[in-house]
Amino acid sequence: MTVATVDVETAAAWLQAGEAVLIDVREADEFAAAHVEGAILAPLSAMPAAWQALDLPADRKIVVMCLKGGRSHQVCAFIGPTGPEGQPLFNLTGGIQAWYAAGLPIIEG
Incomplete structure (x- = not known):
């Protein structure tokens, strides 16, 4: 099954505009x-209940x-191309590592 992907810059723009939710x-x-x-x-370990x-x-x-994008790909492949109400589903290419590498903000514990 093909999983739709999105790069960190596009995802960040969607989040900033209120067009997306990040899981x-x-x-x-x-x-x-x-x-x-x-x-x-x-968490993947709590799927599918967590979803x-x-x-x-x-x-x-x-x-x-x-x-990095592996676990999120597994979740996207399991869920399918859309969410419960038809929302388009995307795997974030490169995960939080790519987000950080692009200089986008993260909250560190």
């Missing part, structure tokens, strides 16, 4: 150490991220 599928300790402001934690517990806005794109 971080890393583990809680990784999230606590460093995360993107506004990201919602839904089902999310209250995702119907009018926003869903961007899924992890450290």
Whole structure:
């Protein structure tokens, strides 16, 4: 199955404009150490319950991220091309490492 991807610059613009919601599928300790402001934690280890517990806005794109893009790709492949209400789903290329490398802000614990 093909998973749609988005680069960090585009994802950051979507988030800034209020067009997207960011789901971080890393583990809680990784999230606590460093995360993107506004990201919602839904660890891969707690799937699919963590995903089902999310209250995702119907009018926003869903961007899924992890450290480098592998775990988020797994989640996107499992969920499918759209969220529960038809929202387009995207894997963040390069994860938080690419976000940080691009000079985009992160919150460090």
